Amino acid sequence: MGRKLEIEESWCKKCGICIEFCPKKVLNMNNESVYIENESECTLCGLCELRCPDYAIYIAENI
Amino acid sequence: MGRKLEIEESWCKKCGICIEFCPKKVLNMNNESVYIENESECTLCGLCELRCPDYAIYIAENI
Amino acid sequence: MGIKAKLLQGNEACVHGAIHAGMKFFAGYPITPSTEIAEISSLILPRVKGTFIQMEDEIASMSAIIGASIAGKKSMTATSGPGFSLKQEAIGYACITETPCVVVNVQRSGPSTGLPTSPSQGDLMQARWGTHGDHSLIVLSPTTVSDTYELTVKAFNFAEKYRTPVVLLLDEVIGHMREKVDLSALQELEILDRKKSNCKKEEFKPFEVTKDLVPNMEGIGDGFKFHVTGLVHDETGFPTNSTKEAQKLFTRLTEKIENNLEDILLYENYFTDDCEVLIVTFGCMVRCSKDAVDTMREKGVKVGLLAIKTVWPFPEEVVKKLSKKVNHIFVPEMNMGQMSLEIERVVKDNCPVIGINKYNGEIITPEEITSKIEEVIVYA
Amino acid sequence: MGIKAKLLQGNEACVHGAIHAGMKFFAGYPITPSTEIAEISSLILPRVKGTFIQMEDEIASMSAIIGASIAGKKSMTATSGPGFSLKQEAIGYACITETPCVVVNVQRSGPSTGLPTSPSQGDLMQARWGTHGDHSLIVLSPTTVSDTYELTVKAFNFAEKYRTPVVLLLDEVIGHMREKVDLSALQELEILDRKKSNCKKEEFKPFEVTKDLVPNMEGIGDGFKFHVTGLVHDETGFPTNSTKEAQKLFTRLTEKIENNLEDILLYENYFTDDCEVLIVTFGCMVRCSKDAVDTMREKGVKVGLLAIKTVWPFPEEVVKKLSKKVNHIFVPEMNMGQMSLEIERVVKDNCPVIGINKYNGEIITPEEITSKIEEVIVYA
Amino acid sequence: MPSQIIANNFRTNRLPHIWCPGCGHGILMHSIARAIEDLNLDKDNICIVSGIGCSSRASGYFDYNTIHTTHGRALTFATGVKLANPNLHVIVITGDGDATAIGGNHLIHSCRRNIDITTIVFNNNIYGMTGGQYSPTTPTDDKATTAPYGNIDKPFDICELSAAAGATFVARASAYHVNQMLSYTKKAIMHNGFSVVEAVSSCPTYYGRKNKKGSAVDLIKLIKENSIVTNDTNKAKETDKMPIGIFKDVTLPEYTNEYKKLVEKF
Amino acid sequence: MPSQIIANNFRTNRLPHIWCPGCGHGILMHSIARAIEDLNLDKDNICIVSGIGCSSRASGYFDYNTIHTTHGRALTFATGVKLANPNLHVIVITGDGDATAIGGNHLIHSCRRNIDITTIVFNNNIYGMTGGQYSPTTPTDDKATTAPYGNIDKPFDICELSAAAGATFVARASAYHVNQMLSYTKKAIMHNGFSVVEAVSSCPTYYGRKNKKGSAVDLIKLIKENSIVTNDTNKAKETDKMPIGIFKDVTLPEYTNEYKKLVEKF
Amino acid sequence: MKKEIRLSGSGGQGLILAGVILAEGAILSNLNAVQSQSYGPEARGGASKAEVIISDKNINFPKIIKSDILISLTQKSFNEYSAHIKEDSIVIVDSSIEVNDQIKASIHKVPILQTANDVLKKPMTANIITLGVLSNLIPEINPEHIKIAISNRVPKGSEELNIKAFEQGKVFLKEVVNAY
Amino acid sequence: MKKEIRLSGSGGQGLILAGVILAEGAILSNLNAVQSQSYGPEARGGASKAEVIISDKNINFPKIIKSDILISLTQKSFNEYSAHIKEDSIVIVDSSIEVNDQIKASIHKVPILQTANDVLKKPMTANIITLGVLSNLIPEINPEHIKIAISNRVPKGSEELNIKAFEQGKVFLKEVVNAY
């Protein structure tokens, strides 16, 4: 069982906060939503989850 | 022209504050009002005037 | 014979009635002439494991009793004129959230600070219309100290049964006078509690439209986890902008009361059976009017009295019916004629409505009432 | 031709009217749908050497404008439902101290928070009865944006002339809509100021009973050194417990307004000369009713409209007179029937009074009015 | 015949005042009049604003412009007066209930704005006018008609609260400390900004009686015994006594000045 | 599909919430839910009470007992709730306007009573819900729809005010400082007494736009840049930055406990 | 039987308490009673007035327009309320009060304040002494019932003193009762 | 002549401002105009709607029940408001919107958002482009008057850009006018 970064596109309001404050610059945005650009860089630190105002990005547990 | 301790009997509510806090124990009370018992002791410090809640005792000026 | 006669003050009787009814929470802020209600509550409540708190102002007091009631406790506050004005916003919140609570207003004289220790009945219209927006509530007004006990119990009962704020509109005369009260009868008064749901916790809808239009009510901490809001909401309790839901909600809030007038409308007939002249009044004016009726009856004039105890909703039909069989209606009030307005509306052209008004902080005497009646019926 | 047509929002027109009338002080607290009035005031007042302040709440705002008015400045505040409820205590203070001021209430829907952005006319009764105790005041309700400008000027004029708080009862529809306003005519509107005394400073009585029952008024800092209190007071302004003085004061406060109904009562007749069916209404409902009248007239039904602009004191005599010559009165209101109550009282058995009511946050359409009329007169 | 200072500053035809024998309020009212007399202010330019309470009845006695308002709101009326006519010396006289119970919000906001109003709080630790209920300054465990078993509330420190809220002059004197009362009141009036003088008073009728603290004289003695004259509140804390002194006196932009600057931009 | 923590604590059928893109309130709401999750509290025993404002809309989203009250009065409703059922964890979520403008008096009195309620103030320095008017925490000179020429008011320091009024736990975190927010919120909830967490938020729609401070991201960056993590407010003053930290944490008699003691006398 | 009694004096003399005790005594004696008072912010140390109506029938109108019995312990209150008494009613004043003889009533001077001061050594017993005097005038109320009411209503610890004061009051005006 | 125009989209697209400018233009052209809008706390970043009624007569009822001209810049607003149009009225939608052909109106797709983005490089000019399009459909309003209104109402400094946007909008739907 592992942990994995997930995005719920329909909840993303495209504010860009997760992208800006990701210490590893893992994320980027397109027309629809934020998306994971450099998954390999992600340390699963969870800061994007804590700072997303709309709960659209999070670390899924027990995958 | 001098200064003199005056009492307006009709205004005195007989609370006793002036008597208690007079540093020279000049004042006393009877049934009607406060009255001056030891006028000679009075230094005209004016503390009774400042502390009388009813403005019934005061140093008259320019007598 | 079980007579437990006691000398009680009106304000005191109010607290005893409240305790009887199950009051467990009182929040208040002192103001003449209601202060004794807070004072006596502070004395008694701790002894019955209830809570008394003196809040920082009337708004806080009103809000606190709503909070306590939502959390499950029967709650009351008491105030007078200026404080009653301040409580109005929160009273509207109690209306729309259907939170049972009792608000006592011991009326005093004048707008603003006025004559703070003098009696008046000047808040009658305010009790109905004081908060913004369409709303309904129940307003009771006692005429004796014993009545004060009884109507306080009924105020709590109505509050619980119909999930509504109930205003107990006292006046300084009744609030501050002491008279004999027979507690043995009063202590038998029935007590009603809010209806609980008997559904599964997940299925609970806090504002479900039940047959009687009064939603079941659960407390906080019992696992129902509902939402309460002063915004327009649907049966789930969550806000909605739907005009349909808005119309539904506002209509129900009115109808749950209007549909039960038979239960809610309290009044007393005093020689109305054969009367040709009718006095209609409320509060302390009932006492003065009774003396007036007695005097006039002694003189052979058939005067009767309708003593209105549920002043809002106004007992329209009762008054209308009586107005058809009498020649005059007199309305003595310690205000500029507030109940008169409502009576005029209801009575239409059935008979003339004549106000007897005094608003200087003095009670109207029986003589003033009888002489006005005599003056009018002689000229009639 | 001097036409200065401008597109103005209702709330904007209110501020322009106020500035025209001489407003020099505004204190407020934001609340939808009145907030633009504060915002625009904050923009304009500093430019005309006036003062804008946003206070910590509505009570503070209302009190501040009374303070400013006593100190000599024409003052206004603006709010909506919940804030209007909170201002009630201080409004009573303005009544008893006879302090000129203008209180705007842009009505929104529901008791409590309700539907905060939806229109309503639910505060009509509250505007009259919201504060405790017997009192009188003037309440004006505009029907168009241009009217809003005009009635704001008149509100200030009445406030000054009669030394009374005046409530400007707007509604969200008028407050938020923009339409064409011809400023050239409006800018000619007369402006009235409070009457000054012309006595010696030592002889000044701040609440002297003058012939018109309106005491002269001096500002603070001009050497008159008077006392103002919300307690019952005599002509000197100092508190008294005299029942005679109390009766005198309360009576005068009412009569100074009731004696001047001819000046104060504003209304508009629209095809009432020959009408058989009468619509009586106020505020934004006037617009909808005009369309309804036009439609019905086209169909050959003689419908007329009485548009009431001074809603309090209520123009009893005007309505009574018309009620004697028509077959039906219809009262469209965006509430549960508040003006209807007053009309029923006045009309008595002269003709039936039929309410057309909607209270879900939606405006009543001309079609809804005409179809109700048709429904009733067909059955009649 | 009253003294010259009384005749100059009071509406003597309204005296004696309604306060009970020995009520501290009368002493404090005198200090205010004397401060104004000493400062030689133009009486036409003074406006006293009060709320509702025994203390707030003070306004009616001063022979200046006086406004007796609603309970708790004196500062908001005063704000209107001051902004309408910034030349006035606006002085608010209020009680502990009026200023810190129902009126607490207006107190802290007036502090925050630093508007040039002088506020004198007659703090008698009780609601006198309504007959002795506990107030936000009633000490814990004391009795009151609504605290028959002893008060469980903690009291406010009015000076600390006012300073934290932004008042720029904060001091405490008392009905015993009449010289300080006079001197702080003068400073407060001349201070350009929002000033608060907590004037410790005494209510023999309700507070004294309920708490078996003796006569009017005894209550004034108690104030004397329980206090220490110092501007250093920390030092006072060590002695467990109530400090009498000036605790804050700073100059910061004043509200009506700032508003004036804004208006002058146009 | 939302995360487990969201599913456990929110009424997910009411999400996404009504707040604007990038509004700081969403971040803070998350922290509260996570704090409760981390503390493993019984959700039936939590009651969230809020006033009126964007921030106060938070109550409707939590899957606990929730009450959305009137503007400024959340703490007084909460006081009723807590006294009626002292077993509940009562948490008040409020805005700077709700808590310190119209609600300022209830804030200081709740502090004074030291009643066991946790108050989280979402401070975005503006009235968001009504469209961008200045609030008691809007910095001087900033613009707002009612301060078109710049605000002349001085702002409150919510933490300082609460501490002076008697709160026994006082801290400040922000929508940037999410770890602090989480940790302080947990401490505040577990604190037995009145606790205040000033949670600095951001309103890109009104505050940001009016003051030309850029995007939602820029506003969060500004919080980061203008603050310093320290429990020592004096140290922060030297740097002219806003301190993020715990400024007061003391144990004093708690109101419902004291009341319980009183009742147990009989 | 209906008696309207007005007790007047200054605040602090405890006349309202006396009125309450009188009313409670009446109730214990199976009568009806209504008690009311006037006071106000103006009454800080000022005038004080209690009214008691006692009757064997229902009492509706709760105020007294003209009294059957007036008690006045101060000159000021006598001057005010002696204008509102029934013809041929009873007026009892403290001995210190100057009465004017235009008043058509049977006026009795009783040394109430002096008795409180000199005999009982407690000025605050004046109200209960007054009750003793009154008790002689209202035989319908069993004096023992008044004593019970006194014990119920006076501060704990002062019962004995107050019963003594009551007895002391009963010494006065015995004859008037007989004449009444 | 009376035209009821509804502009719908999402908050932030500036459609209320467009409505205001349109109404002001109408007034400058000596017509009557009433403009209103709906918004609410639920509208944080959500739906937004402006209504403009233009007439050469008095306008009483201020709201639109069914529109003569509907503008929709978002799918959601199109779905909602296309249900409330008059028969044979005009509907203008952004090119990105999927229209359904049950609607009995002359529907025109116009690349408003794309033009704002790509041609004017400022997404916030979409509202003024919309005005340009609309202007073609309401010949009773002098386009120069709309331009004056634009200059009055847009933020200082952006006048030129917005006039350009207006002209850009006028490029579209010229034919429809002629057909109308």
Ligand SMILES: Cc1ncc(C[n+]2csc(CCOP(=O)(O)OP(=O)(O)O)c2C)c(N)n1
């Ligand atoms: C709105 C309102 N609430 C309550 C009151 C009743 N009231 C009058 S004065 C007062 C308290 C006064 O206390 P304080 O300000 O400390 O003055 P003090 O009488 O002790 O000098 C209260 C509660 C009122 N007049 N108005």
Ligand SMILES: Cc1ncc(C[n+]2csc(CCOP(=O)(O)OP(=O)(O)O)c2C)c(N)n1
């Ligand atoms: C009594 C009352 N006054 C005013 C309002 C209008 N109002 C609603 S929310 C609000 C301010 C909200 O500001 P804040 O608490 O800071 O929350 P934010 O929206 O910024 O999150 C105001 C003034 C109201 N609803 N009720």
Ligand code: SF4
């Ligand atoms: S979990 Fe951390 S590293 Fe990964 S995307 Fe989120 S913020 Fe970046």
Ligand code: SF4
């Ligand atoms: S202080 Fe004044 S009122 Fe008190 S006893 Fe002395 S003179 Fe009389």
Ligand code: SF4
């Ligand atoms: S009640 Fe207390 S505060 Fe009021 S006047 Fe009397 S002693 Fe002073």
Ligand code: SF4
């Ligand atoms: S208006 Fe401001 S505070 Fe409100 S939701 Fe939008 S960004 Fe947040």
